Amino acid sequence: MIRAQVLICGGTGCTSSGSKAIQEAFAENIEKAGLSEEVKLVQTGCFGLCALGPVVIVYPDGTFYSRVTPDDVKEIVEEHLLKGRVVDRLVYKDTGSEVVDENANVSLNDTAFYKTQNRVVLRNCGVIDPENIDEYIAMDGYSALGKVLTEMTPEEVIQCITDSGLRGRGGGGFPTGRKWALCAPNKAPQKYVVCNADEGDPGAFMDRSVLEGDPHSIIEAMTIAGYAIGATKGYVYVRAEYPIAVKRLQIAIDQAREYGLLGKNIFDSGFDFDLYIRLGAGAFVCGEETALMTSIEGNRGEPRPRPPYPAVKGLYNSPTVENNVETFANIPQIILRGAEWFASMGTERSKGTKVFALGGKIKHTGLVEIPMGTTLRQIIEEIGGGIPNGKKFKAAQTGGPSGGCIPASLIDTEVDYDNLTAIGCMMGSGGLIVMDEDNCMVDMAKFFLEFTVDESCGKCTPCRVGTRRLLEMLEKITQGKGTLEDLDKLEELCYYIKQNSLCGLGQTAPNPVLATLKFFREEYVAHVVDKKCPAGVCKDLLTFSINKDTCIGCGLCARNCPVGAISKTDYIAEGHKLPSYEIDPEKCIKCGVCMSNCKFKAISKQ
Amino acid sequence: MKSLAELQAIKDKMKSKVVLREGSEEIRVVVGMATCGIAAGARPVLNAFVEAVNESGLAEKVTVSQTGCIGICQYEPVVEIMEAGKEKVTYVKMTPEKAKEVVEQHLKNGNVVSKYTISNNKD
Numbered sequence: 001m002i003r004a005q006v007l008i009c010g011g012t013g014c015t016s017s018g019s020k021a022i023q024e025a026f027a028e029n030i031e032k033a034g035l036s037e038e039v040k041l042v043q044t045g046c047f048g049l050c051a052l053g054p055v056v057i058v059y060p061d062g063t064f065y066s067r068v069t070p071d072d073v074k075e076i077v078e079e080h081l082l083k084g085r086v087v088d089r090l091v092y093k094d095t096g097s098e099v100v101d102e103n104a105n106v107s108l109n110d111t112a113f114y115k116t117q118n119r120v121v122l123r124n125c126g127v128i129d130p131e132n133i134d135e136y137i138a139m140d141g142y143s144a145l146g147k148v149l150t151e152m153t154p155e156e157v158i159q160c161i162t163d164s165g166l167r168g169r170g171g172g173g174f175p176t177g178r179k180w181a182l183c184a185p186n187k188a189p190q191k192y193v194v195c196n197a198d199e200g201d202p203g204a205f206m207d208r209s210v211l212e213g214d215p216h217s218i219i220e221a222m223t224i225a226g227y228a229i230g231a232t233k234g235y236v237y238v239r240a241e242y243p244i245a246v247k248r249l250q251i252a253i254d255q256a257r258e259y260g261l262l263g264k265n266i267f268d269s270g271f272d273f274d275l276y277i278r279l280g281a282g283a284f285v286c287g288e289e290t291a292l293m294t295s296i297e298g299n300r301g302e303p304r305p306r307p308p309y310p311a312v313k314g315l316y317n318s319p320t321v322e323n324n325v326e327t328f329a330n331i332p333q334i335i336l337r338g339a340e341w342f343a344s345m346g347t348e349r350s351k352g353t354k355v356f357a358l359g360g361k362i363k364h365t366g367l368v369e370i371p372m373g374t375t376l377r378q379i380i381e382e383i384g385g386g387i388p389n390g391k392k393f394k395a396a397q398t399g400g401p402s403g404g405c406i407p408a409s410l411i412d413t414e415v416d417y418d419n420l421t422a423i424g425c426m427m428g429s430g431g432l433i434v435m436d437e438d439n440c441m442v443d444m445a446k447f448f449l450e451f452t453v454d455e456s457c458g459k460c461t462p463c464r465v466g467t468r469r470l471l472e473m474l475e476k477i478t479q480g481k482g483t484l485e486d487l488d489k490l491e492e493l494c495y496y497i498k499q500n501s502l503c504g505l506g507q508t509a510p511n512p513v514l515a516t517l518k519f520f521r522e523e524y525v526a527h528v529v530d531k532k533c534p535a536g537v538c539k540d541l542l543t544f545s546i547n548k549d550t551c552i553g554c555g556l557c558a559r560n561c562p563v564g565a566i567s568k569t570d571y572i573a574e575g576h577k578l579p580s581y582e583i584d585p586e587k588c589i590k591c592g593v594c595m596s597n598c599k600f601k602a603i604s605k606q
Numbered sequence: 607m608k609s610l611a612e613l614q615a616i617k618d619k620m621k622s623k624v625v626l627r628e629g630s631e632e633i634r635v636v637v638g639m640a641t642c643g644i645a646a647g648a649r650p651v652l653n654a655f656v657e658a659v660n661e662s663g664l665a666e667k668v669t670v671s672q673t674g675c676i677g678i679c680q681y682e683p684v685v686e687i688m689e690a691g692k693e694k695v696t697y698v699k700m701t702p703e704k705a706k707e708v709v710e711q712h713l714k715n716g717n718v719v720s721k722y723t724i725s726n727n728k729d
Contacts, residue, residue, distance in 0.1 A: 084640065
């Protein structure tokens with residue numbers, strides 16, 4: 001009889017920090033301790049707290065061990081599993097409260113990171129074994145599909161999704177129910193359901209985590225969508241860069257077929273549905289719905305003009321519904337728990353929860369799921385644990401290369417689709433990159449532009465040429481060669497590209513520039529007029545110098561300078577024994593090695 | 607999969623395997639499992655509890671877990687049962703047979719098996 005279960009995260013984050021070796025160590029030690037009959041080892045999907053990986057949870061206590069190494073495993077097995085003594089030094093205890101009770105047995109749900117979360121999409125991630133369909137079924141899996149096929153008409157399914165207020169989680173926020181309703185009446189010999197798992201925004205990884213941690217929820221949801229719109233075939237378009245996700249999804253599809261949950265006559269209802277995986281080669285533009293369908297058809301991933309919309313002419317010119325992974329992951333829960341339940345979460349026009357991938361200058365990098373309408377302050381300070389090293393929060397970037405940024409002054413904004421659009425930002429797929437005072441906003445805009453220039457498919461001129469011109473202007477500014485006139489030109493070109501590009505990629509590519517111009521214009525002006533980078537990032541605008549009175553003349557900087565730009569002077573400061581050093585600005589490449597090596601803080605950059 | 611009944615059958619079969627992870631807080635059975643407890647035979651007691659709880663269909667509201675030394679080594683194996691809103695019950699000198707009785711009487715029917723509690727077993 002199993003009395004305890006050890007859950008080990010097998011998501012991509014923890015796998016790369018070595019969770020495989022930990023799993024092997026557990027297997028070996030549990031065997032050695034003679035506990036094989038009593039303790040079960042389960043590999044799960046992502047727990048979300050990737051910053052503290054590899055993560056191990058022991059149930060029934062719910063003890064949360066973080067940053068476990070293979071050497072710790074013996075101790076956990078011998079102490080915790082055998083003798084019932086929690087290995088305190090490895091337990092993650094940050095409850096966010098001032099008083100830390102060292103002896104309290106903090107379980108996962110009490111930690112500040114999990115406490116305020118509301119996991120709907122991620123409900124099974126880190127809880128079930130994604131490669132075991134029975135565990136998904138135990139967690140009410142496929143019950144929603146059973147209910148839909150035996151009790152509901154397609155119209156009722158669509159009505160339920162419409163009533164729930166669910167909007168597309170891929171970024172656009174189009175109402176899912178309406179999308180299905182637009183496609184359902186269109187008659188065709190073959191219709192399709194497509195899942196967009198081509199998660200391309202730098203920093204976003206919630207779709208990957210759902211596919212890795214709960215692949216059956218996507219299969220179930222796509223089958224429900226197929227029934228609702230009258231489609232019998234589905235495709236999941238997933239990036240080839242997500243090997244674990246692809247592997248687990250394929251296992252899940254095979255298991256579902258074996259159980260007859262995919263295939264002919266599901267639940268004896270006469271409804272047939274089957275699902276296939278298509279791998280994307282990693283082009284960002286293939287996340288755009290029409291380009292994605294073109295790519296599934298076997299052609300070069302280029303967008304096509306809309307209308308006709310995919311609901312009328314999509315994949316293989318047939319009526320198609322395409323939704324994002326996170327959108328699909330909500331569907332079974334909405335069917336089971338009802339539209340009212342879903343609509344009770346969130347704000348007036350944005351219902352439910354949203355998953356964010358926290359990254360950048362934040363303590364708890366990872367995945368969080370919160371109700372719509374949670375303030376940015378709560379996300380960053382409470383759940384995210386704040387900014388490390390006592391730095392000040394400057395801005396949060398959302399929506400990746402298509403998004404904008406939320407400055408510190410708007411940190412109390414309630415995050416939902418409309419509020420973000422109102423401040424010129426966008427929800428996007430949910431990447432949330434936190435920036436502190438050391439980040440230069442012009443440089444950030446330049447980074448994203450470099451990305452879109454690379455990823456523009458080249459089909460339409462405003463995007464292909466326009467983004468390149470934008471990037472050149474930004475480069476000019478960061479090199480200190482810009483003029484105030486450039487700023488106006490920059491803005492004008494942004495609007496031009498937005499209005500004239502063919503697809504979402506070009507239409508949103510200027511957003512990072514526009515948002516930073518709006519909220520951080522003074523930083524652009526500093527680059528252009530004062531020829532300074534206030535955050536100290538843009539190399540061409542920096543000069544490193546040594547304060548000759550603080551320098552004690554140890555010479556460490558000179559020994560480490562890769563270009564030999566630092567030399568001894570004949571000046572000896574009062575109270576010092578050795579002469580100070582100086583930097584030759586002609587030779588200096590501004591790598592910053594001298595500054596990080598100086599123990600006396602004698603070197604500064606401006 | 608041809609019927610909802612088939613799905614339900616798999617669900618019922620699997621439920622006891624994943625229910626541990628939901629961490630029910632209704633009733634907690636804690637078995638002292640330090641060296642003293644193990645030496646006195648706490649392992650079979652713990653396993654008997656897990657088995658009996660599952661057999662009697664109580665897995666969804668009862669959590670069986672272990673703890674370190676409770677501090678009364680002469681009474682080991684010691685088992686504590688905590689239920690929200692009720693006083694903690696401590697059973698001492700437990701055996702697998704006594705464990706089954708406690709599950710049947712106490713956990714299922716709500717009657718404390720007083721002949722095994724610490725207050726009735728002081729030396």
